[in-house]
Amino acid sequence: MSDTTYEALWRRILVYAPECPIPLAQEFIQTAYSRATAYYPWSQLKVEAEFRIPTAYSTGTANVTEGSVSVIGVGTTWTSAMVNRQFMTEGNAPIYTVASFTDATHITLDRPYEKDTNPSVAYTISVVYVEVPSDFLRFDVVRDLSNNWKLRTNFTQGQLDIWDAKRAFAGTSWIVANAPPRLVSGGVPVVRYELWPRPLPASKTYAYRFIKRPPLLSAASDRAFYPLRGDTIRKGAMSELAMWPGTASLKNSFYNLDQHRTLEQEFQLSLAEAWREDNEISQTAVQYDVSDEWQYAPIDAAFWQSHDVGF
Numbered sequence: 185m186s187d188t189t190y191e192a193l194w195r196r197i198l199v200y201a202p203e204c205p206i207p208l209a210q211e212f213i214q215t216a217y218s219r220a221t222a223y224y225p226w227s228q229l230k231v232e233a234e235f236r237i238p239t240a241y242s243t244g245t246a247n248v249t250e251g252s253v254s255v256i257g258v259g260t261t262w263t264s265a266m267v268n269r270q271f272m273t274e275g276n277a278p279i280y281t282v283a284s285f286t287d288a289t290h291i292t293l294d295r296p297y298e299k300d301t302n303p304s305v306a307y308t309i310s311v312v313y314v315e316v317p318s319d320f321l322r323f324d325v326v327r328d329l330s331n332n333w334k335l336r337t338n339f340t341q342g343q344l345d346i347w348d349a350k351r352a353f354a355g356t357s358w359i360v361a362n363a364p365p366r367l368v369s370g371g372v373p374v375v376r377y378e379l380w381p382r383p384l385p386a387s388k389t390y391a392y393r394f395i396k397r398p399p400l401l402s403a404a405s406d407r408a409f410y411p412l413r414g415d416t417i418r419k420g421a422m423s424e425l426a427m428w429p430g431t432a433s434l435k436n437s438f439y440n441l442d443q444h445r446t447l448e449q450e451f452q453l454s455l456a457e458a459w460r461e462d463n464e465i466s467q468t469a470v471q472y473d474v475s476d477e478w479q480y481a482p483i484d485a486a487f488w489q490s491h492d493v494g495f
Contacts, residue, residue, distance in 0.1 A: 188407070188413075188417070188418065189404060189405050189406065189414075190213065190401035190404060190405070190406040190407070191405070192414070193213045193414060193417055193421065194206070194209040194210045194212075194213045196418055197209040197212055197418075197421055197422070200422065200425065201425055201428075201436055201438040203430060203434045203436060203437065204436065204438075209425075212421040212422075212428075213401065213417060213421045214400055214401065215420070215421070215424055216417050216418075216419075216420025216421040216424060216451070217400065217401055217408060217417050218400070219420055220408070220416060220417060220420060220458075221397075221398050223455045223459070224455070224462070226409070226411070226412075226462055227462055227465070228462075229398060229409075230324055230393055230395060230396075231317075231393065231395075233317070233391075233392055233393075233394065234390065234392065235311075235314045235389065235392060236387070236389050237314075237383050237387060237389070238311060238387050239385060239386055240308050240310035240383075240385045241262075241266065241308070241309045241310070242306065242307060242308045242309070243259065243260055243261065244257055244258050244259030244260040245257075245258045245304040245305060245306060245307065246260070246273065246305050246306075246307040247302070247303045247304065247305075248273060248297045248299070248301065248302055248305055248307075249301045250296075250297060250298060250299065250300060250301045251296050251297070251298070252297055253292045253293045253294075253295065253296055253297065254290070254291075254293075255290070255292070255297070256289060257288065257290070257291070258303075258304060260288060260289055261288045262287075262288050262289065262290075262291055262309070263285065263288070264285045266282050266291065266309050267282050267283070268281060268282060268315070268366065269281070269309050269310060269311050270309070270310060270312040270313060270382075271291075271293060271307060271308075271309050272307065272308050272310075272312075272351070273299060273302070273305045273306065273307045273308075274299075274305060274307075275306070275352055275354070276350040276352040277349070277350050277351040277352075278298065278299070279312055279313075279351060280293040280294060280295065280297065281293065281294040281313070281366060282294075282309065294366070308384075310382065310383070310384065311379070311383070312351075312378060312382045312383075313363045313366075313376040313377065313379075314360070314376065314390075315374050315375065315376050316375050316377065316394065317394075318374075319398075319399075320375055320396065320397070321394065321395045321396055321397040322394065322395050323392060323394050324392075324393040324394055324395055325337075325392065325393050326360050326390055326391075326392040327390065327391045327392065328356075328357070328358075328388075328390060329389060329390070330388065331356065333358075335358055335359060335360050335379075335390070336358060336359050337359075337361075339359045339361050340362065341361055341362060341363065341378065343361070344359070344361055344378070344380050348380070348381070351382065354381050354382045354383070354384040354385075355381045355383075355384065356381070356383075357379040357380060357381055357382070357383045358381075359379070359380045360377045360378070360379055360380075361377060361380060362376075362377055362378075363376040363378040411458040411462050413454070413458070415454070416451065416454040416458060419450045419451040419454055420447075420448075422438075422447050423444055423447035423448040423450075425438050426438055426440050426441070426444035426447055427439070427444050
């Protein structure tokens with residue numbers, strides 16, 4: 185546990201520079217804390233979770249109209265659980281998201297349908313985009329439990345657009361790439377990732393571990409998470425303070441670039457010590473140079489031939 189509260193930290197800044205406005209002192213603490221949390225994927229910030237991919241649904245046909253968000257099902261039994269899943273026709277892009285559900289034969293899409301009008305088109309409702317928690321920062325790992333490997337997270341939408349612009353490939357997913365967010369009320373984005381190839385047809389669970397974004401210090405009694413200490417955050421804040429010259433009418437008596445460099449070095453050394461301590465306790469960061477060569481999903485010819493990706 186940190187040995188200093190948020191209020192004690194910013195008040196200490198005022199001891200060194202009484203002329204510093206309180207909001208600015210608080211900003212220096214927040215900046216130092218943000219830099220510290222981003223320094224390393226601390227074990228305290230790692231969270232386990234799962235993506236549950238339901239069985240794709242394609243019973244019946246869909247009546248779609250160009251320029252309309254309304255879709256009418258023919259022989260369908262759609263449910264409210266399909267909201268926020270993806271809707272595709274004829275097995276390829278564009279990929280729409282089900283925005284709302286009315287009944288077993290009526291849904292609306294997140295944007296107007298822009299393919300040709302068709303009163304009886306083959307469709308699929310499935311999970312192509314998985315959504316992550318609001319405090320999600322980045323993936324640590326995504327694991328395919330049934331195939332006993334981890335998915336690759338270092339590919340982009342642009343690369344997928346080169347390989348599969350139509351998003352026609354379906355089968356065993358081995359890539360999870362950042363996707364356009366889903367906007368909720370007020371324009372708040374929900375972060376999503378695309379599974380590629382899109383998972384079809386059976387249900388599946390992916391386990392993942394992510395690095396969460398810690399909340400900023402805000403309440404007077406808030407403390408930095410272990411192993412970050414108050415003196416570490418204070419050194420980082422004082423490094424920021426030493427770069428602030430003050431105003432024309434109120435000079436900062438602590439302003440000194442040489443002092444800034446010294447404090448910044450102490451801040452970095454303190455972070456390195458916290459990193460070492462975190463490693464010794466959690467042992468979660470132990471890696472071997474050769475490990476990344478084998479535990480990802482294979483992408484050689486044997487993989488394509490044995491995992492029914494729909495080429």
